Amino acid sequence: MKAIVLAAGEGVRCTPLTNTRSKVMLPVANRPILEYVISALVDNGIEDLVLVVGYEKEKVMNYFGDGNDFGARITYVDQTSQLGTAHAIGLAIPALGDGNGSFLVLNGDNIIEKETISKLIANHAGDATVLTTPREKVCGYGVVMSAAGKVKGIFEKPKRQISHMINTGIYIFNRDIVAEIENTEISGRGEYEITHTLQNMVKGNRDVRVTVTKNLWMDSVYAWGLLDTNARLLASCESAIEDTATIDDTATLTGNVEIGGNTVIRAGSYIVGPVKIGDNCDIGPQVTILPSTSIGNNVSLGPFSYIQDSILMDNVRVESHSHISESIIGFNCNLGPYSICEADNDVNIEIDNELVPVEKSGVVIGDDCKFGSRTLTEAGNLVGNNCTVRSGTKVDRHLPANSTVL
Numbered sequence: 262m263k264a265i266v267l268a269a270g271e272g273v274r275c276t277p278l279t280n281t282r283s284k285v286m287l288p289v290a291n292r293p294i295l296e297y298v299i300s301a302l303v304d305n306g307i308e309d310l311v312l313v314v315g316y317e318k319e320k321v322m323n324y325f326g327d328g329n330d331f332g333a334r335i336t337y338v339d340q341t342s343q344l345g346t347a348h349a350i351g352l353a354i355p356a357l358g359d360g361n362g363s364f365l366v367l368n369g370d371n372i373i374e375k376e377t378i379s380k381l382i383a384n385h386a387g388d389a390t391v392l393t394t395p396r397e398k399v400c401g402y403g404v405v406m407s408a409a410g411k412v413k414g415i416f417e418k419p420k421r422q423i424s425h426m427i428n429t430g431i432y433i434f435n436r437d438i439v440a441e442i443e444n445t446e447i448s449g450r451g452e453y454e455i456t457h458t459l460q461n462m463v464k465g466n467r468d469v470r471v472t473v474t475k476n477l478w479m480d481s482v483y484a485w486g487l488l489d490t491n492a493r494l495l496a497s498c499e500s501a502i503e504d505t506a507t508i509d510d511t512a513t514l515t516g517n518v519e520i521g522g523n524t525v526i527r528a529g530s531y532i533v534g535p536v537k538i539g540d541n542c543d544i545g546p547q548v549t550i551l552p553s554t555s556i557g558n559n560v561s562l563g564p565f566s567y568i569q570d571s572i573l574m575d576n577v578r579v580e581s582h583s584h585i586s587e588s589i590i591g592f593n594c595n596l597g598p599y600s601i602c603e604a605d606n607d608v609n610i611e612i613d614n615e616l617v618p619v620e621k622s623g624v625v626i627g628d629d630c631k632f633g634s635r636t637l638t639e640a641g642n643l644v645g646n647n648c649t650v651r652s653g654t655k656v657d658r659h660l661p662a663n664s665t666v667l
């Protein structure tokens with residue numbers, strides 16, 4: 262079986278992190294989200310992949326190349342305008358090549374594992390099979406109503422909670438889906454949506470089936486949601502220290518800690534796993550890193566800094582005595598001495614004029630930001646790319662890209 266993976270969208274709700282790369286390329290536990298999808302497919306013996314790319318496509322193509330390094334053979338299809346998931350699938354089907362066999366379709370921006378899709382592959386029958394998973398809160402997803410294994414209705418982001426089964430965005434289709442996609446009208450949201458195609462099929466009495474998974478399926482709707490995904494993935498990481506890493510005898514490592522090549526952990530540092538640290542990092546002396554933290558490549562953490570439950574992307578520099586909790590720091594950021602990224606409980610984060618309640622949150626900082634010394638960024642604030650925050654100042658609201666706080 263071959264697979265189409267949808268990776269052309271931006272992931273606007275994950276701004277500011279998606280201003281420079283698409284959501285599928287955001288790192289969790291030090292790997293881009295899309296890499297987990299590709300691994301799950303390859304682990305199921307599905308190696309021929311058609312990847313639909315568009316927004317920031319070079320970053321996807323440069324990372325995955327022809328797929329060989331990931332055990333796959335990747336053909337890219339360029340969706341120059343992101344007109345919706347049905348449109349993306351319709352563009353990709355010709356690249357599957359000849360043959361009438363059924364094929365898988367997956368969103369590239371959800372985290373899955375091998376077992377998530379094994380049962381779907383084994384169970385497919387009828388004209389299409391939709392993979393669903395139960396969720397208490399279904400807001401922001403497509404939901405599926407079914408009886409005796411057949412889909413009775415699939416509704417995109419309904420206002421009312423009409424079902425607890427959400428559409429995972431993973432399907433198996435027969436090739437004759439092409440005609441159904443061609444007949445799909447544009448939705449009220451202005452997109453050609455595959456859920457609309459499926460609903461038309463259900464109404465036309467086509468045989469649309471459902472398979473339920475309770476295996477790993479995670480979606481970070483907003484940027485800060487990456488922290489939960491990161492914690493979940495780190496929970497299964499194992500201790501592994503590259504031969505070229507140097508750990509000072511006075512450093513303490515407990516729990517599962519992964520340390521990359523040429524990374525140095527200096528005297529008195531205290532690391533409690535699960536924690537992942539990439540290559541060429543310079544940590545310490547006297548740094549504390551608590552669970553569930555992922556630190557990318559080429560990161561330096563200055564003396565007495567403290568990091569917990571956070572994601573630091575590549576090339577971040579955190580200077581001495583800084584404190585980072587429940588936060589995400591984008592690529593190439595520089596935080597001066599005594600920088601604080603604060604976390605708090607029950608924070609309301611404003612997105613598109615709506616307040617989104619979050620149980621616990623720190624801050625999200627986009628790429629290329631520079632913070633001076635003694636800055637305080639209050640919980641629940643999003644800092645756009647390329648901002649400058651001068652020494653001794655407080656960030657108490659969202660900052661648009663390229664802002665300077667004096």
Ligand SMILES: CC(=O)N[C@H]1[C@@H](OP(=O)(O)OP(=O)(O)OC[C@H]2O[C@@H](n3ccc(=O)[nH]c3=O)[C@H](O)[C@@H]2O)O[C@H](CO)[C@@H](O)[C@@H]1O
Pocket residue numbers: 267268269270271272285313340342343344345346348349368369370371401402403404417418427428429430454455456480
């Ligand atoms: C219409 C539709 O399919 N809705 C499903 C989609 O919603 P959701 O709103 O999450 O759909 P997104 O717009 O995020 O797109 C899903 C995936 O398709 C890609 N993409 C999207 C549009 C496009 O023109 N080209 C493209 O390649 C995106 O990069 C992403 O990887 O996934 C949810 C699961 O996460 C499901 O519950 C929703 O039922």
